[in-house]
Amino acid sequence: MENQKRVLELSEKHGKENVVVVLGASEAESAGLAAETVTAGDPTYAGPLAGVSLGLGVYHIFELKDEVDADVYDEQCGMMEMVLDIDAIGAEVKSIRDQYSKF
Amino acid sequence: MTTPVVKGAAYVLVHTPDMVMHYGTTCSVEHEVNPNSDFLKKVPEHLRTFEEAVKYAPNQVYIGNMLPNDLHGIEKPWYNNLIDDAKAEGKQGEIVSQDEFYIAMKLSDAFDLVMLEKDFIANTKGKLEIKPYYSEVELKKIGEGYEIADIEEKVSKGAEPLLVKDKLVGCVKAAHERDKNLSAHVMVENIVSKASGVIALKNLIFKNDISADSIEYVIECSEEACGDMNQRGGGNFAKAIAETAGATGATGSDTRGFCAAPAHALVNAAALVKSGVYKSVAIVAGGATAKLGMNGRDHVQKGMPILEDCLGTFAVLVTENDGVSPILRTDIVGRHTVGTGSSPQAVMESIITMPLDKNGLKITDIDKYSVEMQNPEITVPAGAGDVPLANYKMIAALGVKRGDIERTAMQDFIENHGMPGFAPTQGHIPSGIPFVGAAKEMLESGEIDKAMIVGKGSLFLGRMTNLFDGVSIVMERNTGKVEEAGTVSKEEIKGMVAETIKEFAAFLLDGK
Numbered sequence: 094m095e096n097q098k099r100v101l102e103l104s105e106k107h108g109k110e111n112v113v114v115v116l117g118a119s120e121a122e123s124a125g126l127a128a129e130t131v132t133a134g135d136p137t138y139a140g141p142l143a144g145v146s147l148g149l150g151v152y153h154i155f156e157l158k159d160e161v162d163a164d165v166y167d168e169q170c171g172m173m174e175m176v177l178d179i180d181a182i183g184a185e186v187k188s189i190r191d192q193y194s195k196f
Numbered sequence: 197m198t199t200p201v202v203k204g205a206a207y208v209l210v211h212t213p214d215m216v217m218h219y220g221t222t223c224s225v226e227h228e229v230n231p232n233s234d235f236l237k238k239v240p241e242h243l244r245t246f247e248e249a250v251k252y253a254p255n256q257v258y259i260g261n262m263l264p265n266d267l268h269g270i271e272k273p274w275y276n277n278l279i280d281d282a283k284a285e286g287k288q289g290e291i292v293s294q295d296e297f298y299i300a301m302k303l304s305d306a307f308d309l310v311m312l313e314k315d316f317i318a319n320t321k322g323k324l325e326i327k328p329y330y331s332e333v334e335l336k337k338i339g340e341g342y343e344i345a346d347i348e349e350k351v352s353k354g355a356e357p358l359l360v361k362d363k364l365v366g367c368v369k370a371a372h373e374r375d376k377n378l379s380a381h382v383m384v385e386n387i388v389s390k391a392s393g394v395i396a397l398k399n400l401i402f403k404n405d406i407s408a409d410s411i412e413y414v415i416e417c418s419e420e421a422c423g424d425m426n427q428r429g430g431g432n433f434a435k436a437i438a439e440t441a442g443a444t445g446a447t448g449s450d451t452r453g454f455c456a457a458p459a460h461a462l463v464n465a466a467a468l469v470k471s472g473v474y475k476s477v478a479i480v481a482g483g484a485t486a487k488l489g490m491n492g493r494d495h496v497q498k499g500m501p502i503l504e505d506c507l508g509t510f511a512v513l514v515t516e517n518d519g520v521s522p523i524l525r526t527d528i529v530g531r532h533t534v535g536t537g538s539s540p541q542a543v544m545e546s547i548i549t550m551p552l553d554k555n556g557l558k559i560t561d562i563d564k565y566s567v568e569m570q571n572p573e574i575t576v577p578a579g580a581g582d583v584p585l586a587n588y589k590m591i592a593a594l595g596v597k598r599g600d601i602e603r604t605a606m607q608d609f610i611e612n613h614g615m616p617g618f619a620p621t622q623g624h625i626p627s628g629i630p631f632v633g634a635a636k637e638m639l640e641s642g643e644i645d646k647a648m649i650v651g652k653g654s655l656f657l658g659r660m661t662n663l664f665d666g667v668s669i670v671m672e673r674n675t676g677k678v679e680e681a682g683t684v685s686k687e688e689i690k691g692m693v694a695e696t697i698k699e700f701a702a703f704l705l706d707g708k
Contacts, residue, residue, distance in 0.1 A: 119581070119586070120579075120581060122579065123579070168539075168541065168542075169539045169541065169542075170539075170541070171541065171597060172540065172541040172544065172590060172593040172594055172597060173540050173541065173590070173593070175589075175592075175593035175596060175597075175603070175606070176586070176589040176590050176592075176593050
């Protein structure tokens with residue numbers, strides 16, 4: 094809920110086109126839920142983004158591997174890359190992004 | 197200097213189905229927000245009987261009648277494949293029924309706040325009389341009880357009800373008219389925590405044939421807070437539990453750290469014994485009513501029994517080296533520091549690999565890792581995944597990154613160095629500590645040589661910091677050698693010599 098509030102405030106302050114949300118969720122389902130929240134709106138209708146379609150750009154950190162310094166990525170994500178189902182997570186977030194992201 | 201050992205461990209579950217409905221936060225919040233909800237209507241038909249809770253395999257593992265890996269031999273879902281000949285009496289503890297527990301609450305009630313009905317006491321008292329650890333003096337304290345009309349009147353004025361199958365049998369009164377920290381609800385939580393902790397400590401004392409007054413210090417490590425409006429969380433559960441359990445030679449204090457608190461307490465206890473401050477330190481934590489039925493909504497939705505129907509509690513005794521019990525390696529301690537960072541990798545390195553590196557050990561040198569041992573049958577249906585398995589995958593991945601194991605060997609590592617989760621999701625209970633008893637058994641039988649006990653905690657829940665926390669300590673098979681008082685061991689001399697050589701080398705290199 095607090096994160097939803099933070100995302101809403103940042104997008105209002107800087108403009109929706111200037112905000113990209115980077116997720117770190119460990120499962121495809123929860124990553125998809127978070128991606129949907131910052132694009133189409135909170136599907137659980139529980140937080141500040143309920144009914145608010147921000148349409149922000151949203152990526153999972155695993156999708157941004159090539160954009161990050163290799164050493165930093167390895168230090169921060171190398172272990173989890175081996176542990177989690179990165180293909181399923183990436184596919185889920187991409188599917189939401191393709192449907193609802195406007196920027 | 198002595199070496200601290202795990203002299204005994206006790207694990208107790210208290211089956212409290214009526215408390216799920218009235219004191220678990222999931223149900224109690226629903227009562228406030230949506231009192232006529234379908235979920236609340238369905239809860240009673242999803243509650244298990246005492247017998248079903250006893251026959252549930254993960255509960256049998258918790259009280260020491262089975263080892264964690266025995267769960268591999270039982271078909272899932274475990275709640276549909278009960279163990280017919282299971283007993284409430286465990287090798288390392290027991291499963292206590294709700295009615296018996298209400299009387300135990302009365303025995304832990306120092307301020308006459310618990311009222312129980314006359315007939316209920318008369319019909320239930322026998323369950324305590326056959327327990328070997330209740331003395332006649334204690335049993336006399338139960339008293340005759342009250343008329344139901346008196347209890348009904350107190351409940352109508354704000355006392356919290358104690359129910360058996362939804363029938364009123366007692367209540368807990370507020371300890372102050374206005375003080376929120378002494379309200380009836382808080383007093384229920386605290387008396388439950390104390391009373392269940394007392395049962396664990398009594399089991400520890402009785403099952404390990406320890407003299408109660410030999411315990412010199414008690415560290416309590418639950419997640420509750422006792423105190424009044426001027427000192428919320430002032431404590432001291434530890435001393436209160438020690439008093440009721442008959443540990444007359446003990447003082448104590450409370451240690452807090454969310455789920456990581458028991459692991460912190462274990463390290464602290466080991467240090468107190470190692471330093472010689474105390475010879476015998478017990479760590480103990482009672483159960484949490486708030487977490488009963490925490491994932492109940494998902495369990496009901498999926499047509500399962502509500503598996504969070506038991507309070508979880510434990511006690512562990514750390515003493516001077518007896519030459520038999522597993523050693524607590526105070527030199528192999530991991531800790532997540534303020535500066536560690538919060539990425540999963542940084543967290544796992546600080547708790548798992550840094551202490552191993554310091555001691556020249558590989559990830560594979562630890563035979564069993566006791567991580568967050570939540571029963572996956574509780575967490576998976578609620579979308580939280582298999583928590584122990586996720587931890588084992590992370591440790592295996594760290595092993596690959598460090599070159600300790602091949603990537604293709606990750607699955608084997610997980611199977612050999614991990615185990616299925618079996619602990620109730622009682623907050624402070626699942627993290628590391630539930631395996632200490634089983635580890636003791638396996639280390640003493642020679643099945644394993646080293647086990648790492650890992651505690652992890654989510655501090656953000658208290659809204660004081662966003663930091664994560666964690667601490668670990670290694671348990672090792674006893675060599676059988678006992679240090680003589682006042683002497684210095686060979687290892688200590690080696691350590692001192694090595695330290696001096698290191699310092700000298702650094703001096704030469706720095707040219708200072």
